[in-house]
Amino acid sequence: MDLAKHWRLRHARYRLEGQRNRLTGEVRFPPAPPHPGEAEEIWEPYVLSGRGRVYSFSIVRQPPEGFEDQPPYLVALVRLDEGPMVTAQLTDCDLDQAAIDMPVEMVTRRLRDLGPTGLIVYGYKFRPMVQR
Amino acid sequence: MMMKPERPVGIVGYGAYIPRFRIAAREIARIWDGAGGTPVDSKSVPGPDEDTITMSIEAARNALARAHVAPDRLSAVWVGSESHPYSVKPSGTLVAEALGATPWVSAADWEFACKAGSEALTAAMGMVGSGMAQYVLAIGADTAQGRPGDALEYTAAAGAAALLIGPAAEAVAVIEGTTSYVTDTPDFFRRADTAYPVHGHRFTGEPAYFGASRGAAERLLHDLGAKPSDFAYAVFHQPNTRFPQTVARQLGFTPQQIAPGLLSPKIGNAYSAAALLGLCAILDVAKPGDTIFVTTYGSGAGSDAYALRVTDALPERRERAPLTAAYLAREAFVDYAVYAKWRGKLVME
Amino acid sequence: MRHVYIIGTGATPVGEHWDRSAASLAVEALNSALGTIPAARLGALYVASALSASLHAQSQIGALIATAAGIPGIEAVTIEAGGASGGVALRQACMAVASGAVDLAAVVGVEKVTDVLDARREAALALATDADWEAIHGVTLTALWALLMRRYMHEYGYAADDFAPFPINAHANGVANPHAMYRFAITADKVRGAPMVAEPLGLLDCSTAADGAAAVVIASEGLARELCAHPVRIAGSAVATDTLALHSRSNPLWLAAAAQTTTTALRSAHLTHGDVQVFDVTDPHGIAAALALESSGFAERGTAVALAREGAITPKGRLPLATGGGCKARGDTVGANGVYQIVELVAQLRGQAGVAQVDGARVALAQCMGGIGATVATHILTLD
Structure with missing residues (x-):
C-alpha cells in the first residue's frame, strides 16, 4: 500500500499545481525542491491553466502491470501553454483523432485502481478541447 | 411550507458535466429483447476513467469559472450521489482538494437516491442564508447502475451538476424559496454492499415520483402565491422521458416550459444530477428576469421544489464555461459490449 | 592513469x-x-x-x-x-x-x-522511466520511444517505413552471431505488415526482452x-546522465548524455568522430539508433534515418551498426546489453565477425543507455 507516495503528490496530480519563480516568473511542472544554493521561497505554488498542445502521442497496446484493463490507450507529451511539457494519457479521444499540435485541456480522471484493498489514484489527463 | 433564508441567496455560478459516451436504448433492447418500447433514446455512459468524483470536479470547475470565485473562498464542498466511489472516504475532500479549496473548508457527501444533490443545495441555502458562509458548492453527480436486462438499465446514466450558492446580490439566479416533501416510501432501494438497486415497478410512479413531486411543487406554488404560467421555465427530475412530461401536465406546466431542461431523452437519468443538469441547460438559454421552477425527486422518497429568478448577471457569466449543449453535442456511441466492459459487467475472475 | x-x-x-x-x-x-x-x-x-x-x-x-x-x-x-x-x-x-x-x-x-x-516485465522495464510523472500514466519505455519516433517523423518528414532499414540490418547481421536470438533475415514488407505495439512502432521494429x-x-x-x-x-570511457523524465528536457529529440559521453570518450582516446569504424548502440527501435547516432555526432540532426536508407549502417557502410544483431536480433538483455556490445565489438576488432565483419576495423564505439538516455555509457575500443 503505497499511500504516502500518492498522497504527497495530490496537488500536482489533481489540479496540475506546479511552481512559479517569484523573481523571473518562470513556471515549472512538476514541482521540485529548490536547487542547491536556491532559496526555498523563490518557488511558489502555481496552478497551471491546463491548456496545451500535443507534442507527440502514441497508443499503448502492451500495457505494464496495473494497466491491463486499459489498452488500447493514448499517451502523449503535452506542451502546456505556460511552457512546461508533461507526460499523460489522452482521454475522451478516439485513437484516430489524436494529432500533433491538437489543442487539449486538462481533466482530472482515474489513473489507476489499486484494487479493493487499495486506493483509486486520481490525476491529470488531457482531452480535446470542449467547445466554448 | 416554504423555506427561505433571511439573507437572500442565489446561484452565483453553475456548471454542467456529461460524459462523452452514449449507448442507444435500442442497443440495450437488442441484447435484452425490449419489445415494449424504450423509455429514452439513449443514455450517457461514463468513460472507464470517470466516476462521481471526476465528474464532480469538472462540473465544479465550470461553476467556479462562471462565478470568478477563488476556490479558497468556498466554505463548503458538498457532493450528493448514490455512487460515491468509496463506501468510506469522502468524495467531497477529494473534489475540494482538486479545486484548491482545502484545507479551510467543510466537505461532505450526501445521499438521497436521485435527490442527494438537491439536499446539498437546500443545506447550502441555509448555510449562506444564515451568514455562516459566503459561498457553498452543492454538487449532484452519479454514475448510476442498472442490473443487466432490468428496466433501469435503459436509463441509469451519468452526469454532474454543480451550483455555487452565494449572496443574492452576486447571483445569476436568485432562489426565492424552496419546499421539501418526504415520506418513507420504498419505491426503489439498494442494500449496502450490493451492486444493483431494486425498484417497485408501477409503485415507482404513484405514489412515489408523482406524489412527491406534486407535493413539493404544489406547496411551493401555493406559498409563493404563484401559478405555473408565471414561470418561463420548469424542470423536473427525469428518470425517463415520460415521467417529467406527465408531472408537468398534472401541475399545469406546458411542454414548452419544460423543453429546454428535458435532457433525459438523450442522456437518460443522471440521478442526483438529473434535474440540476436540466436547470443548467435552462440557465444556458434564460434571459434576465426569467423565472424558473425546479422540482427534484429522490426515491425513498421525497422532492424539493425551488423557485428562481434570473438576474442581469447571467448572460455574461454563462459564456465562461462550456454550455450544457456542448457536452450534449460531443456524443460518441458505444455498443453493449464496450458498455458492459466499462461498467464492470464482465466477470473477470 | x-x-x-x-x-x-x-x-x-x-x-x-x-x-x-x-x-x-x-x-x-x-x-x-x-x-x-x-x-x-x-x-x-x-x-x-x-x-x-x-x-x-x-x-x-x-x-x-x-x-x-x-x-x-x-x-x-x-x-x-x-x-x-x-x-x-x-x-x-x-x-x-x-x-x-x-x-x-x-x-x-x-x-x-x-x-x-508480459505485463510484469513491461512494468519492470518501465521502472527506468520516472515513476511519479511517467509510469503512473501507464507509459512504457516502448511508448516513450514511439512518442519520439512520431515527433521525429513530424519534424523531419519521414514515414514509419523509413525506419525499416534498422531492424533489417540488425537481422541480417544477427545471422552471423552465434549467440543471437533471431538468426534470420527480415524484409521491408514484413516490417511494414507487423502488428502495432505502440504506434508508430510495429512489432518488427521492437526488440524482444x-x-x-x-x-x-x-x-x-x-x-x-x-x-x-x-x-x-579500452581507450575511452565515459558515463553521463540526463533527466529521468523525457518531458523535462528542452529538446526531447536530443540525447544530451549520449553527446557528452561520446565527446568525452573520444577525447580521452585522442580520436575523432571520423576514426570510429564500427558502432553498437542501444537500439531497441530504429528511432533509438537514429537519435543515438545524431546526438553522438555521427549524423546531422534528422539525417540518420536517411543514412540508414542509403545503406550507411550496414557492415559495408560508413556507420556500421548492430553488427552482432543489436537489441533487435541478438535479443534485448537490458542490463546486460552493454556487455554483449563489448563482446561483439571485440570480435569485430579481432576480425572474427563473419559475414558482418567490417573490413579493417581498428576503432569501435559501444554506447548503451538506460531509459531514454537518462544514463549513457560510451566506450571506445581500439587495437594498439
Missing part, C-alpha cells in the same frame, strides 16, 4: 532460458571470458543487471554470482542503471584497473526476464601482455 585492456570475453546465447537461473547464466559467461585464467586472480567483480531486484526479489546479486562462480570473498557489487547497467559496470572496472587499485577485474552483465509474464549473460575480463597493460595474445584497449 594506467591503460586498460580487455583480455577475455564470453556470452551465453540470448533467448528464453526457462531452465536456467541468472546465476547459472552469469557463471557460464564469466567462465567463458576467463578461459584459462583462474577466477581467483580476479581483484573485483562488477555485476550489471537492470531487473534482478524487481523481477526476482533478489538484491546483492554481486555476492550471489561471486559465490556461484566459486570466488566468495571477492569484492563484488551490483550495478543498476537500467539499460546502461552493462556500460556503467564496465566503467567501474576500467576505473578500478586504471587507478591501480586492481590489476584484473571482471564485468558480468546478466538479465533473466522470462521468469515473469530476453535472457542472457555476457562477461569481459579487464586487465592492466602488464597483465594483459602476460595473459592475452590479442588484447583490445
Whole structure:
C-alpha cells in the first residue's frame, strides 16, 4: 500500500499545481525542491491553466502491470501553454483523432485502481478541447 | 411550507458535466429483447476513467469559472450521489482538494437516491442564508447502475451538476424559496454492499415520483402565491422521458416550459444530477428576469421544489464555461459490449 | 592513469532460458571470458543487471554470482542503471584497473526476464522511466520511444517505413552471431505488415526482452601482455546522465548524455568522430539508433534515418551498426546489453565477425543507455 507516495503528490496530480519563480516568473511542472544554493521561497505554488498542445502521442497496446484493463490507450507529451511539457494519457479521444499540435485541456480522471484493498489514484489527463 | 433564508441567496455560478459516451436504448433492447418500447433514446455512459468524483470536479470547475470565485473562498464542498466511489472516504475532500479549496473548508457527501444533490443545495441555502458562509458548492453527480436486462438499465446514466450558492446580490439566479416533501416510501432501494438497486415497478410512479413531486411543487406554488404560467421555465427530475412530461401536465406546466431542461431523452437519468443538469441547460438559454421552477425527486422518497429568478448577471457569466449543449453535442456511441466492459459487467475472475 | 585492456570475453546465447537461473547464466559467461585464467586472480567483480531486484526479489546479486562462480570473498557489487547497467559496470572496472587499485577485474552483465509474464516485465522495464510523472500514466519505455519516433517523423518528414532499414540490418547481421536470438533475415514488407505495439512502432521494429549473460575480463597493460595474445584497449570511457523524465528536457529529440559521453570518450582516446569504424548502440527501435547516432555526432540532426536508407549502417557502410544483431536480433538483455556490445565489438576488432565483419576495423564505439538516455555509457575500443 503505497499511500504516502500518492498522497504527497495530490496537488500536482489533481489540479496540475506546479511552481512559479517569484523573481523571473518562470513556471515549472512538476514541482521540485529548490536547487542547491536556491532559496526555498523563490518557488511558489502555481496552478497551471491546463491548456496545451500535443507534442507527440502514441497508443499503448502492451500495457505494464496495473494497466491491463486499459489498452488500447493514448499517451502523449503535452506542451502546456505556460511552457512546461508533461507526460499523460489522452482521454475522451478516439485513437484516430489524436494529432500533433491538437489543442487539449486538462481533466482530472482515474489513473489507476489499486484494487479493493487499495486506493483509486486520481490525476491529470488531457482531452480535446470542449467547445466554448 | 416554504423555506427561505433571511439573507437572500442565489446561484452565483453553475456548471454542467456529461460524459462523452452514449449507448442507444435500442442497443440495450437488442441484447435484452425490449419489445415494449424504450423509455429514452439513449443514455450517457461514463468513460472507464470517470466516476462521481471526476465528474464532480469538472462540473465544479465550470461553476467556479462562471462565478470568478477563488476556490479558497468556498466554505463548503458538498457532493450528493448514490455512487460515491468509496463506501468510506469522502468524495467531497477529494473534489475540494482538486479545486484548491482545502484545507479551510467543510466537505461532505450526501445521499438521497436521485435527490442527494438537491439536499446539498437546500443545506447550502441555509448555510449562506444564515451568514455562516459566503459561498457553498452543492454538487449532484452519479454514475448510476442498472442490473443487466432490468428496466433501469435503459436509463441509469451519468452526469454532474454543480451550483455555487452565494449572496443574492452576486447571483445569476436568485432562489426565492424552496419546499421539501418526504415520506418513507420504498419505491426503489439498494442494500449496502450490493451492486444493483431494486425498484417497485408501477409503485415507482404513484405514489412515489408523482406524489412527491406534486407535493413539493404544489406547496411551493401555493406559498409563493404563484401559478405555473408565471414561470418561463420548469424542470423536473427525469428518470425517463415520460415521467417529467406527465408531472408537468398534472401541475399545469406546458411542454414548452419544460423543453429546454428535458435532457433525459438523450442522456437518460443522471440521478442526483438529473434535474440540476436540466436547470443548467435552462440557465444556458434564460434571459434576465426569467423565472424558473425546479422540482427534484429522490426515491425513498421525497422532492424539493425551488423557485428562481434570473438576474442581469447571467448572460455574461454563462459564456465562461462550456454550455450544457456542448457536452450534449460531443456524443460518441458505444455498443453493449464496450458498455458492459466499462461498467464492470464482465466477470473477470 | 594506467591503460586498460580487455583480455577475455564470453556470452551465453540470448533467448528464453526457462531452465536456467541468472546465476547459472552469469557463471557460464564469466567462465567463458576467463578461459584459462583462474577466477581467483580476479581483484573485483562488477555485476550489471537492470531487473534482478524487481523481477526476482533478489538484491546483492554481486555476492550471489561471486559465490556461484566459486570466488566468495571477492569484492563484488551490483550495478543498476537500467539499460546502461552493462556500460556503467564496465566503467567501474576500467576505473578500478586504471587507478591501480586492481590489476584484473571482471564485468558480468546478466538479465533473466522470462521468469515473469508480459505485463510484469513491461512494468519492470518501465521502472527506468520516472515513476511519479511517467509510469503512473501507464507509459512504457516502448511508448516513450514511439512518442519520439512520431515527433521525429513530424519534424523531419519521414514515414514509419523509413525506419525499416534498422531492424533489417540488425537481422541480417544477427545471422552471423552465434549467440543471437533471431538468426534470420527480415524484409521491408514484413516490417511494414507487423502488428502495432505502440504506434508508430510495429512489432518488427521492437526488440524482444530476453535472457542472457555476457562477461569481459579487464586487465592492466602488464597483465594483459602476460595473459592475452590479442588484447583490445579500452581507450575511452565515459558515463553521463540526463533527466529521468523525457518531458523535462528542452529538446526531447536530443540525447544530451549520449553527446557528452561520446565527446568525452573520444577525447580521452585522442580520436575523432571520423576514426570510429564500427558502432553498437542501444537500439531497441530504429528511432533509438537514429537519435543515438545524431546526438553522438555521427549524423546531422534528422539525417540518420536517411543514412540508414542509403545503406550507411550496414557492415559495408560508413556507420556500421548492430553488427552482432543489436537489441533487435541478438535479443534485448537490458542490463546486460552493454556487455554483449563489448563482446561483439571485440570480435569485430579481432576480425572474427563473419559475414558482418567490417573490413579493417581498428576503432569501435559501444554506447548503451538506460531509459531514454537518462544514463549513457560510451566506450571506445581500439587495437594498439
